[in-house]
Amino acid sequence: MPAARCEICGAEFERAPNESWKKLCYPCWREKQEKSQVVALRRRLASLEDALDEKDSLIASLDGLVDYQEQVIAHLKERLAHTEGWLTLLQQHSRFLLLACHPDRNPAHADTATAVTQALLALRKQEAAGNPAPRPPGH
């Protein structure tokens, strides 16, 4: 088998007549292959590190959003407790309030009396219907 000279180390190596494309001895060819694999792996690692940084910053902003939502929920719970207090009061005294606010008894404030009476009747109707809470999706 004819010999060729390695372009890197200068060592002689055997190659077939139809293998003129072989310019390197096997150890040099192998080293070159490994180096290009290392370069590709380093590039891949760098792109994964970039993606990880992006995910970390996304997680940080989602954490901020969760904190904000928790504050909003706490605020809404407070408002709800306050509103429930008022609703309980209105329900407990609805009979008295409907009598006291009836437009016939309040001719000087007929518009206000009508509006309050309608609101009290709507509240009573809503309570009678049970006013169910919404269900989570998929249930």
Ligand SMILES: [Zn+2]
């Ligand atoms: Zn070589």
